[in-house]
Amino acid sequence: MQSVKAKVTRALPIGSVVETCDNSGARVVKIFTVIGKKGVKGRREGAGVGDLVMVAVKKGKPEMRKQTTFAVVVRQKKEYRRPDGMRIKFEDNAVVILKDDKGNPKGTIFKGPIAKEATERWPGIAKVSNIVV
Numbered sequence: 001m002q003s004v005k006a007k008v009t010r011a012l013p014i015g016s017v018v019e020t021c022d023n024s025g026a027r028v029v030k031i032f033t034v035i036g037k038k039g040v041k042g043r044r045e046g047a048g049v050g051d052l053v054m055v056a057v058k059k060g061k062p063e064m065r066k067q068t069t070f071a072v073v074v075r076q077k078k079e080y081r082r083p084d085g086m087r088i089k090f091e092d093n094a095v096v097i098l099k100d101d102k103g104n105p106k107g108t109i110f111k112g113p114i115a116k117e118a119t120e121r122w123p124g125i126a127k128v129s130n131i132v133v
Contacts, residue, residue, distance in 0.1 A: 006117050010037075010046030011078030012093060017058065021074065021114075022107025024097040025064040029055035029071060035101070047073050049080065050121040055095065071095040072103070072125060074110075074118045088115065088133065096125055 012018065016031045035052040039045045047053045055071045057064050074096050079089035090113070097106045103122040110125075113133040119126035126132075 005120075006049075006080060006082045008048035008050060008080045008117060009076075009078050010034075010048040010051075011076045011080075012047045012053075012073060013044045014046070015044070016047075016093070018055075018073075018093045018095050020060075020071075020097055020107075021094040021111045022096050022105060023109045024106040026055075026057040026060035026069075026097050028059035029057050029069075029095060029097075031055055031071075031095075032068075035070075049073050049076055049115045050117040052098075052101065053095065055097075069106075070098040070101050072098060072118055072122055074114045074125070075112070076115075090115070090133075098124075 020026050031053045033054045034045045034047045051073050053071050057067050075090040075094040079087045081087050099106045103124040110129050113131040114129040119132050
């Protein structure tokens, strides 16, 4: 995992229900923790594009349901700013399910665009993604 150069707004708080954009078998997941972020006592932690989160699978194939896995946020509706001044936002919030916390994706096909910040931070996701924005 590498550092992110953009100032990404943390738009997905703990408890957010998010869709997946891969063919791992999970369709809808719920974020229950953000890995590696420190916050203020009593404040709900949030995740942004490129963040590693732990999710619980709510809808999907029967063998995937009721499991907890690692995931990376690859799209968010809330706009964020890149160092060149451009602001980026997507139509939906989406995550990619990982096999382990090293960044190897479980799925082999990603639907829709992937944020450049997520591909820079996670090389395993960059190998599989075909549309990078």
